[in-house]
Amino acid sequence: MKRLAKWRLISLFTILTLILSGCGEPYLSALRPAGEVADMQYDLMKLSTLIMVGVILVVVVIFVLVLVKFRRKDDKIPKQVEGSHKLEIIWTVIPILLLLILAVPTVAATFKLADVSPMEKEDSDALVVNVRSSLYWWEFEYPNEKIVTSQDLVVPADEKVYFNLKSSDVKHSFWVPAVGGKIDTNTDNVNKFWLEFDGKRAEEAGDLFYGKCAELCGPSHALMDFKVKVMDREEFDGWVTAMQNVKEPVQATTDLAQQGQEIFNQSCVSCHAVTPANTTPEAARIAPNLTNFGDRSRIAGILDHNEEELKNWIKNPETYKPGNLMTGKYKELNDAELDALTEYLMGLKVQE
Numbered sequence: 001m002k003r004l005a006k007w008r009l010i011s012l013f014t015i016l017t018l019i020l021s022g023c024g025e026p027y028l029s030a031l032r033p034a035g036e037v038a039d040m041q042y043d044l045m046k047l048s049t050l051i052m053v054g055v056i057l058v059v060v061v062i063f064v065l066v067l068v069k070f071r072r073k074d075d076k077i078p079k080q081v082e083g084s085h086k087l088e089i090i091w092t093v094i095p096i097l098l099l100l101i102l103a104v105p106t107v108a109a110t111f112k113l114a115d116v117s118p119m120e121k122e123d124s125d126a127l128v129v130n131v132r133s134s135l136y137w138w139e140f141e142y143p144n145e146k147i148v149t150s151q152d153l154v155v156p157a158d159e160k161v162y163f164n165l166k167s168s169d170v171k172h173s174f175w176v177p178a179v180g181g182k183i184d185t186n187t188d189n190v191n192k193f194w195l196e197f198d199g200k201r202a203e204e205a206g207d208l209f210y211g212k213c214a215e216l217c218g219p220s221h222a223l224m225d226f227k228v229k230v231m232d233r234e235e236f237d238g239w240v241t242a243m244q245n246v247k248e249p250v251q252a253t254t255d256l257a258q259q260g261q262e263i264f265n266q267s268c269v270s271c272h273a274v275t276p277a278n279t280t281p282e283a284a285r286i287a288p289n290l291t292n293f294g295d296r297s298r299i300a301g302i303l304d305h306n307e308e309e310l311k312n313w314i315k316n317p318e319t320y321k322p323g324n325l326m327t328g329k330y331k332e333l334n335d336a337e338l339d340a341l342t343e344y345l346m347g348l349k350v351q352e
């Protein structure tokens, strides 16, 4: 019996080790901070954990000491300390001090993290991204650059990026665990904050940070992922220019892709835009903008970016994201049509 309990415990810890080891990835872990905001948040985590562990240690030590020292040996009752002023003051003052040590840096950091004044200044040259969340996808609009993209947020490394965040349907929450957040996206107000993406850390993470929705929003909440592509400034400027240069939908080059484009124009274009300009009203942007779909790192935020998965997605999005708003909104497609669509969509690239 005892042996069984021991084995149970060991296997539990083994499984936990396996599971928890998944938490340390540089593209996903708040414990591997990759930027100024993440560093600040991580320092606060360390400080509060340290204080908590300290309190637990002191309490456990006193507890054990008292257990041993005042174990009942005879009928004598030890000296009673009820109402001791000295003790009461000690255990009131110490927690107050601890709370102060915790509160001062936390409040200071909170104000610093919420400081978006550079974005609000008139003719500021701060980089601004408007994030809009929808069931179950993300839109990223660059108002100063006048372009829109979705699913893959593109940012330059090592500089402050300012965010306006809101939602078009229900409450979601924008979180890039390795870089900072999270912050709610609401329907009735715009939240603002900034992040900085560490270039070196991004390289370790394969230039791709994982983003998540952190507010339960529906059956596919856990699949409402996005990615952050981190580039150096030059490459970022190149990307912006390449996007801006797409004035008309990218023309299909092969026959197959041309067929795909025709099908797309019949069945899909009512929801999906293939031009990047931010001139259409938000209410009309009811699906991910596909201008640079061929450059994406994932399909629908979660599937590997290849032809096979793209066909699977178009054939039956419901299997991958239950409750998504694309299912059933277009005619059924046969294999030839899927081939053509795939050829067309994969060719939607703005970068070589």
Ligand SMILES: [Cu+2]
Pocket: 172, 173, 213, 214, 215, 216, 217, 218, 220, 221, 222, 224
């Ligand atoms: Cu969600």
